[in-house]
Amino acid sequence: MSHFRIAVHITPRRGILDPQGKTVAGALHTLGFASVTDVRVGRYIIVELDATDQSDAERQTREMCEKLLANPVIEDFEIVAHHPDGREAAGGPASLAGRR
Amino acid sequence: MKFGIVVFPGSNSDYDTYHAVVDQLGEEAVYLWHKDHDLQNSDVIVLPGGFSYGDYLRAGAIARFSPIMSDVVAFAKKGGPVIGICNGFQIACEAGLLPGALLRNESLKYICEFVRLRVTSTDTIFSNRYEAGATALMPISHGDGRYTADSETVDRLEGEGRVVFRYLGGPADADEWWSPNGSMRAIAGIVNEQGNVLGMMPHPERAVDPLLGSDDGLAIFESLLSRVGV
Numbered sequence: 001m002s003h004f005r006i007a008v009h010i011t012p013r014r015g016i017l018d019p020q021g022k023t024v025a026g027a028l029h030t031l032g033f034a035s036v037t038d039v040r041v042g043r044y045i046i047v048e049l050d051a052t053d054q055s056d057a058e059r060q061t062r063e064m065c066e067k068l069l070a071n072p073v074i075e076d077f078e079i080v081a082h083h084p085d086g087r088e089a090a091g092g093p094a095s096l097a098g099r100r
Numbered sequence: 101m102k103f104g105i106v107v108f109p110g111s112n113s114d115y116d117t118y119h120a121v122v123d124q125l126g127e128e129a130v131y132l133w134h135k136d137h138d139l140q141n142s143d144v145i146v147l148p149g150g151f152s153y154g155d156y157l158r159a160g161a162i163a164r165f166s167p168i169m170s171d172v173v174a175f176a177k178k179g180g181p182v183i184g185i186c187n188g189f190q191i192a193c194e195a196g197l198l199p200g201a202l203l204r205n206e207s208l209k210y211i212c213e214f215v216r217l218r219v220t221s222t223d224t225i226f227s228n229r230y231e232a233g234a235t236a237l238m239p240i241s242h243g244d245g246r247y248t249a250d251s252e253t254v255d256r257l258e259g260e261g262r263v264v265f266r267y268l269g270g271p272a273d274a275d276e277w278w279s280p281n282g283s284m285r286a287i288a289g290i291v292n293e294q295g296n297v298l299g300m301m302p303h304p305e306r307a308v309d310p311l312l313g314s315d316d317g318l319a320i321f322e323s324l325l326s327r328v329g330v
Contacts, residue, residue, distance in 0.1 A: 016248060017282065019206050068165070071158055071194065073201045074248060 001050045004057035005082040010070050011042035045069060054081050101325055103129040104142025106172065106188075108163045113149030113185060113305060120305040125321045134166040144181045144324055145172050147188025149241070149303060159202065159244045160190035169195055181225060181324060182297045186242055189289075189299035198292055198299045199257070200249030202242075206282025210243040214313060215280055216268040217288055217302060221261045224291050226298040228326060229319040235268060236316035238302035240280065240288075245301040247283040247290075254284055265289035265300055 012018040018040045025039040047064065051057035061079050070077040103121045105114050114131060121129040130140050134152075139145065152163035163169070169191075176182045176197055184192035192198045205211060214237055219230040230236065249257075257263050265288040267278055277286035281301070289300030304317025 016203070017206065017246075019204065019208055019282070023208065068161060069157070071161070071201055073193075073199075074203060 001052060004049055004051050004054065006047045006049065006057055006061045007080040007082060008045040008047065008061060008065060008069055009042060009078040009080065010045065010075050011040050013074055013076050016074050042075070057081065101127045101143045102141065103127060103144045103146055104132045104139050105129055105146045105148055106132045106134055106168055108134045108150065108152035108166060110152045110154055111148050111150035111187070113303065116303070117146050117148050117185070117305040120308040120318070120321060124308040124318060125325075127321075127325070132168060134163070134168050136168055137171055139168075139171055139175060144183065145175055147172070147182065147184040147191050148305075149186030149188060152187055152191065155244070158194070159187060160194040163191045164195040173197065176297050179294060179296050183226065183320070184297070184299040185303060185305065186301055189301055190244065192297060192299045197297045198290060199253045200247055202244050202301070203246040203248050204244050205242070205246055206279070211245070211280055212239070212241040213280070214239050215288075215302060217265045218268045219264065220266050221264045223261060224264055224295050224298070226291065226320050226323050227264050229323040236265070236307075236319070237314040238304055238307040238317050239313070240302050242281070242301055245281040245283065247287040247301075249284065254287070257287070257290055258285070260293070262291045262293070263287055263289075264291055264298065265302065
């Protein structure tokens with residue numbers, strides 16, 4: 001068993017109205033960031049857990065996302081695995097998109 | 101008839117529901133602690149309003165895993181009547197008893213005010229005491245009431261007469277749909293496919309006495325009496 005730190009990004013699904021994101025985009029435009037085309041505001045969750053290896057940690061986290069952390073009706077999730085010491089997993093973010 | 105009112109940590113409309121059922125309707129009500137597995141032979145289950153688990157993660161997301169919810173879901177699957185009001189509606193959606201989800205109000209503001217509703221379906225066990233096309237005055241009090249589902253689901257809800265309440269009027273009280281919270285097609289309340297689970301954001305239990313500003317909510321509880329039988 002090793003200790004893992006897994007980050008989960010949860011964002012409103014595309015096509016779902018995100019008034020918070022729209023408001024932030026409007027503020028960015030006001031500040032002169034004319035290049036901004038879209039902003040969506042979501043949630044960032046860090047789960048620390050024990051698992052046999054990284055794929056086991058990710059599998060468990062995916063199950064957590066499907067059951068509780070994200071609501072598939074309105075949200076997408078993305079899992080980014082980290083090493084026990086907190087660095088991102090080798091080879092860049094191991095993105096396991098939960099989009100459909 | 102016995103109403104079982106589920107009490108979650110953070111429920112705040114449980115007492116209002118008790119008052120509506122016992123004092124105004126003259127029926128029996130019991131509180132059901134969320135950690136129990138006992139519905140106490142209730143004829144109707146109410147998931148009351150409030151802020152169960154502080155609305156952490158998403159409104160209703162954690163309450164749906166409370167021990168009693170497995171019994172409530174089993175009760176509903178057997179055709180038992182369930183009413184989810186406000187936070188109870190959010191919990192019912194999270195639990196899969198109703199389609200869709202309730203998101204942050206479009207204005208991003210908490211809304212607490214009386215709204216006018218159109219009773220768009222009087223052919224349910226929850227609304228048969230309303231006259232066809234009736235309007236009803238009830239308060240809303242929520243930060244996350246924007247009903248959202250994919251358009252296919254909403255089309256189905258409308259086509260099958262499962263939209264029971266719609267918001268009406270607006271600042272100028274125009275006699276047309278209007279979403280105070282950005283709900284798709286001004287949806288305020290829906291029933292499931294079998295018609296035995298009602299979810300609604302407005303609070304009928306807070307509109308049961310003219311002293312409160314309206315008693316238009318009482319008909320929901322009365323409707324149940326005439327259909328379910330005591």
